[in-house]
Amino acid sequence: MSGFSEDMPFFDEPNARPPAPSGIAARAMAARSGHNNAPDYLNGLNPEQRLAVETTEGPVLVLAGAGTGKTRVLTTRIAHILATGKAFPSQILAVTFTNKAAREMKQRIGLLVGEKIEGMPWLGTFHSIGVKLLRRHAELAGLKSDFTILDTDDVVRLIKQLIQAEGLDDKRWPAKQFAQMIDGWKNKGLGPADIPEGDARAFANGKGRELYKAYQERLKTLNACDFGDLLCHPIRIFRANPDVLKEYHKRFRYILVDEYQDTNTAQYMWLRLLAQRPEGAGKSAGAGGKPVSPHVGEMSGRTEGGAQDRGASKDHNGNAGGTAPPSVGSADISPTRGEIGHSSAETRATVNICCVGDDDQSIYGWRGAEVDNILRFDKDFPGATIIRLERNYRSTAHILGTASHLIAHNEGRFGKTLFTEKIAEDDEKVHVHAAWDSEEEARAVGETIEAYQRPDKQGNRHNLNDMAILVRASFQMREFEDRFVTLGLNYRVIGGPRFYERLEIRDALAFFRVVAQGADDLAFERIVNVPKRGLGEATIRQIHDTARALRIPMLEAAEKLAESDELKPKPRAALREVAANFERWQKALETTPHTELAETILEESGYTDMWKNDRSVEAPGRLENLKELIRSMEEYESLRSFLEHVALVMDAEQNAELDAVNIMTLHSAKGLEFETVFLPGWEEGLFPHQRALDEGGRSGLEEERRLAYVGLTRAKKNLHLWFVSNRRIHGLWQSTIPSRFLEELPEAHVDVAESGNSYGGYGNSYGGGSFASGRGGRQNPYGASRFDNVGGNTDGEKSGAFSNTYATPGWQRAQQNRTEATDRNWGSRSGHQVERIGYGETDSGYGAGRTSVKGRTIDGELVAKSVADTPSAFSVGDRVFHQKFGNGNISAIDGNKLTIDFDKAGQKRVLDGFVTGV
DNA sequence: AGACTTGCTATTTTT
């Protein structure tokens, strides 16, 4: 998808009046003025949807529940803006999270508006729009406009080099971990100067900050940036160059944001900069806080770019930039809650921003998404119109009722009540099944699928394509795959390793990258010795050192070395060849069509031969992938544009031709829908996942619950949940207890089945006891009381007689199991127990602040909803005691998460509730 | 350079 044309004049008509309505626009207007009829594209919208489409002015938040026609609203709204002549396509900024969503929107707008309208140049992911901005203004971030975008792999390798260069032990300080830390900082819009002291100290013996700085400098010399920079650089550019920002203010008349609940802080800041117009001259400052809009004087010359200049300026003489500390102070760049409010007048007048999202489907908190962004919308944009889409077009009343009842257990939410008008008597309730272990679970699901596949009484049968198995963690997939293979049942796994992550693809891309951008050292290093040319570590080190010493790219250094006598004849000859190759290819870049060139490169480098001579099983597949890669290049105009899209866009298409069951994680199921959905693994520890609980406490639990909600709402007609009594975790069998979420389902819509139809066939082999663990008759501590109406629930169902429905023997045994397992479940089993704190140890009586409820601990009580709210009572340097790890010193604090260097146990991250001061 | 051994870890994933 080469989507938007880069060639379009930038500010094609910055101040132009929107186009005179023509084509469908004219029809639309005629229709409206002439008779009171709505134009075609508004037909079929319900009143709320229509309101969301037609309220084009001012800030609008559309709370779109699952299956309520969110994408339709978004696309129709754009069509409406275009059709009524309110803006050119190029004056609309529309951001999504994934390329898939962007592609889909483009296509649907195309359908609504007709082919004639040019593609929207500013519709895309945050990152792809970020690249576009950055390419235009690269020099303001200290880059050249042909900068390279590094992926995670490159980043990790680069950081590893830096760690080693610092003389640090790269085992004790894993590059991967640091890469994640940097990513986290960038998600918050924090530059090296802005990161909290604790964070900076937590890594590499306190060298975290320097390392981050060194990393940014290195990126600059490489003329490269990482994914986070695609957001952060534009933010800094906007802040430091009000004139640039102003041009975009002029340009973007309408801003639309999809999946607003998934925005992270950096994305939020980016949006705020673009959305907030300082027209109330000087009045842009927030109530009692720093303005979010750019403020010239304070920032001039001291941006992140400036900081990097200084770093790089040592190269030239160290006189530029002065010695002032880098100044993207956290106050400048990171909003805190207090400062967000700002005088409403100017905002209301100018910002036509429409954010669409669903707080109940926020499931990416772990990668920096801030639900608060959506919850706070009306404070950020005073006078905002909030529109709720609650009419669901997807699921049956039972499914909807179940999902709504579950999600009502969450606190921090707007609260929506989904409803449907499709109520059919013969709709099935939501099924809950128990199985002995994961193997039986897979077997039973397989049988259920086969049953659906067979024609029923009316002769209807279900396609495999309409069924999906949604798991919490990918290890669960394997059991299903194994089972389906033996059954001969087609399946496809969605997600998983991507095309461009494959070894051969990455190698090939590295060749191309060096050709396109000679300064790409990471790519160069990857392939200098591919195929093997006898350039060992020593030679590469030498190239590297030479490059660093002379401050030139490694490719150039290699050329120089090849001409000098510093190398032994063999490596020298090899290097000379490599250098000659690249020189030739770079020349050919201007003259040869890029697909042809790509083939030549792979041929001449010996890369294809390498795989042809390789007799491993994978080799033919790899060659095939290389061909596929070349084929996919045809869609792009140049090698450069191809490489850019590879970095941001590439995703492998699945063949939809085949009728196959879909297997994927709950996360990757967001946005999809299926006739029939299977949700296996509803057990404590797995779902909600133990780690989410340990690390996220209460808010972690709520996110897990939202994940459950997402899972439930994927189903249109049939929904089957499963839990097992025994699951193998890390090779050990563990007995498990049903997920607390199962208890949170409304009795009225749920049907608890005894172990499925498979049970008869296999039951005996488990020895009648099945999941009972012994003594019967123990009181179930979770009575019906927990099912009392929680918050506003849906169809007004009452949950009184819940225990009746759940009173099957299997359920009771499982319940009983649950209590017994409390003291010996996950985590407390394995001997070493890394950081699995919380469950399992709960009854042993320590752990300040935990609240025990009916024999079980709810960790959540000790963790604040959002980390920033409750600063820890401890401070860095405090000496503390932990029951399991012993004594140690606090080296960093992040909210209530402490990083502690234990005397014996090494460095651990623990919640502050688990330690006591010494 | 390639085979073998050891050690570690073990959610979710986009860009």
Next chain:
DNA sequence: TAGCAAGTCT
């Protein structure tokens, strides 16, 4: 338990 990555030995 298993799968991978890095280290060691030949």
